[in-house]
Structures are given as structure tokens and as C-alpha cells.
Amino acid sequence: MHWFVLGCIRGLGLRKGGIVTDLQYLENxxxxxxxxERERRWREDPEARRILPELYRLDGIPQPPEYHPEGDVLTHTLLAIRHLPPQADPRLAWGALLHDIGKAETTREIDGRIRAFGHDRAGVELARGIMERLGMEPAKIEDILWLVHHHMFALSWQVDEESQLSRRQWRFVEDPRFPLMLDLMRLDALAAGANPAKLAQVEFYRRARRAQAP
Structure with a gap:
């Protein structure tokens, strides 16, 4: 029961220097x-807001409604967290939390349309600073940064047949972290009104990876 976890963290007031570090607090x-309840806690928890001010700067950052009917970037991010599977890989959880962290810096209105060009690259630098500050192990940081950096890959590739994939793209699909990327893509789609086009992309790349399995 999650109230036991919350009681350990909140009720007993265990903080950094005691039993629970800031990193452990967030991962709990x-x-x-x-x-x-997970979404609500991430939205309202004062300790999370203290530890991760960069996340809450996404509150009120607009997104194009035709692609994001759910609303602003914080809402989208916390919906992705809501859809995490039970006992999710922590790298996936952090990837979901940080995948759009760069939008606070990059979102602009251009010719009457909301754009966040380069938010993936900006997000890598912000995410690195956050995770290093929290004391996360370097290998885990690098995997999460890979997810943040590449989470828009399908949009840039515009591929819908396996025969269209280049050798370089196949190497990307064969990366051992690619299943985590597909899980992140699925969360991203579910947090954007269960976008059917994005969900179809996930299934396409799952099939492509299976086709390459020995």
C-alpha cells in the first residue's frame, strides 16, 4: 500500500542526511x-516542487492544441507519469518526467503557431544538470539522456515501411535501450489524448525490432 511509502517519507520527515535522499524521495x-494518485502527488507535493523547480516551470507553457489536447507541458508530463506501468524501469520514469523539460526554454509562437524547436537538445542539458545534482549514477544518467535526446526520432524519420530504414537507422533500432524508447513513445502518446498516429508508430517500430531479432 503506497501510504506506507508516503508515511515513511512524509509522516516521519525522513530527509537527505537521514534515510531518504532527494533522489530516493522522487523515485518513491x-x-x-x-x-x-501518482499524478496528483507529483502535481501537489511541496517537496517535489522544492527539489525539482525546473519541472514546475513547465506549468502554463502552451502546446499546439491539435497535437496536445490535454493542455500545457506540465499537464502532459504528469499524464505520462500517470500512465507508467507498475514497477516501471526507473530510466523510463525519469525519461517520461524529463522528456519535454526543454520546452520551458524553447517554446515560442511563430507565425501564429506554438513551436518548441530544439527542446530535445535543450532538455538534455537541463536533465543532465538535474540528475547530477541529485547524485544519480553516471550510467543511468546517460541512458536517460539518450531517451530525452532521441524521443522525437520518429517525427524526424517519417518512416512507415521497414524497407525505408537506412543502416544507421537499423543500428538505432537495434540499440539495447530501444525498447525503453518505445515505452516512452507510448507514454508520450497516451499523455497526448492517446494519439493514434503516435501509438501506430510504436507498434511499427516494435514489429521492426522483432523482425531483426535472431
């Missing part, structure tokens, strides 16, 4: 089993 929030 990922473990709340009920998705709606």
Missing part, C-alpha cells in the same frame, strides 16, 4: 501504484 513517488 514513481512507485505510487495508483496512476491518478
Amino acid at each position: 513517488l514513481f512507485l505510487i501504484p495508483d496512476g491518478a
Whole structure:
């Protein structure tokens, strides 16, 4: 029952220097089993806001409504957290939390349309600073940064047949972290109104990877 976890963290007031570090505190929030409660805690928890001010700067950052009917970037991000599977890989959880962290810096209105060009690259630098500050192990940081950096790959590739994939693209698909990328793509789609085109992309790349399996 997640109230035991919350009681250990909040009720007993265990903080950095005691039993629970800031990193452990946040990772325990990922473990709340009920998705709606997990989303609510991430939105309202004062400790999370203290530890991760960069995340809450996404509140009110607009997104194009034709692609993001759910609303602003913070809402989208926390919906992705809501849809995490039980006992999710922490790298996936952090990838979901940080995949759009660069939008606070890059979102602009251009010719009457909302754009966030380069938010993936900007997000890598912000995410690196956050995770290093929290004391996360370097190998885990690099995997999460890979997810943040490449989470828009399908949009740039515009591929819908396996025969269209280049050798370089196949090497990317064969990366051992690619299943995590597909899980992140699925969360991204579910957090954007269960976008059917994005969900179809996930299934296409799952099939492509299976086709390459020995």
C-alpha cells in the first residue's frame, strides 16, 4: 500500500542526511501504484516542487492544441507519469518526467503557431544538470539522456515501411535501450489524448525490432 511509502517519507520527515535522499524521495513517488494518485502527488507535493523547480516551470507553457489536447507541458508530463506501468524501469520514469523539460526554454509562437524547436537538445542539458545534482549514477544518467535526446526520432524519420530504414537507422533500432524508447513513445502518446498516429508508430517500430531479432 503506497501510504506506507508516503508515511515513511512524509509522516516521519525522513530527509537527505537521514534515510531518504532527494533522489530516493522522487523515485518513491514513481512507485505510487495508483496512476491518478501518482499524478496528483507529483502535481501537489511541496517537496517535489522544492527539489525539482525546473519541472514546475513547465506549468502554463502552451502546446499546439491539435497535437496536445490535454493542455500545457506540465499537464502532459504528469499524464505520462500517470500512465507508467507498475514497477516501471526507473530510466523510463525519469525519461517520461524529463522528456519535454526543454520546452520551458524553447517554446515560442511563430507565425501564429506554438513551436518548441530544439527542446530535445535543450532538455538534455537541463536533465543532465538535474540528475547530477541529485547524485544519480553516471550510467543511468546517460541512458536517460539518450531517451530525452532521441524521443522525437520518429517525427524526424517519417518512416512507415521497414524497407525505408537506412543502416544507421537499423543500428538505432537495434540499440539495447530501444525498447525503453518505445515505452516512452507510448507514454508520450497516451499523455497526448492517446494519439493514434503516435501509438501506430510504436507498434511499427516494435514489429521492426522483432523482425531483426535472431
